[in-house]
Amino acid sequence: MFRCPLREGVDLALVEQRHAQELCDLLEANRAYLRQWLNWVDQRRTVADASNYINLCLRQFALNQGYHAGIWEQGKLCGMINWHGIDWQHRAFSLEYWLAASHQGRGLMTDACRAVIGHGFNTLGLHRVSIRCAIENGRSRAIPERLGFGFEGICRESEWLNDRFVDHAIYGLLRTDAKL
Numbered sequence: 001m002f003r004c005p006l007r008e009g010v011d012l013a014l015v016e017q018r019h020a021q022e023l024c025d026l027l028e029a030n031r032a033y034l035r036q037w038l039n040w041v042d043q044r045r046t047v048a049d050a051s052n053y054i055n056l057c058l059r060q061f062a063l064n065q066g067y068h069a070g071i072w073e074q075g076k077l078c079g080m081i082n083w084h085g086i087d088w089q090h091r092a093f094s095l096e097y098w099l100a101a102s103h104q105g106r107g108l109m110t111d112a113c114r115a116v117i118g119h120g121f122n123t124l125g126l127h128r129v130s131i132r133c134a135i136e137n138g139r140s141r142a143i144p145e146r147l148g149f150g151f152e153g154i155c156r157e158s159e160w161l162n163d164r165f166v167d168h169a170i171y172g173l174l175r176t177d178a179k180l
Helices: 017-035 047-062 108-123 138-146
Strands: 003-007 010-014 067-073 076-087 092-099 128-134 150-161 164-174
Touching (some): 003 108, 010 047, 010 108, 017 047, 017 076, 047 067, 067 108, 076 108, 092 108, 108 128, 108 138, 128 138, 128 150, 138 164
Parallel strands (some): 092 128
Antiparallel strands (some): 003 010, 010 067, 067 076, 128 164, 150 164
């Protein structure tokens, strides 16, 4: 299984079935906040929903197609970082992430992204990572900007989010450009 220490008391680790209740509780406690940026939040309301999601995550990991890691602070789940759809032919991957509102503003997600990108580039031999964020989500956009990603453009009306289309800012980083 994947496990990576980020800093004292903070680790990345795969979510497992035993975490379904904790994931469900964290989503419920942050639903109103997360709902403004994530289109899947309303589809994960029960422990069974969380369990099904965890099964999907573990299947993707087993097939070497991506990783969905929990961010654990002092042993408690506080967010997730997901590297999706690894394209082995082109050695590329994309990142998605979310963090409980109470854990923001302390650099946890920047540290998590740095660790995942380093793992992708240095351990898996990948070449490119991309991040897409709603253009209005300043906190999420600050992370790739802080990590030296290049701004590659706007994908107009690329996601149906609750009751409207939102534009995404696209960021990219090549292994040759990474200063992690």
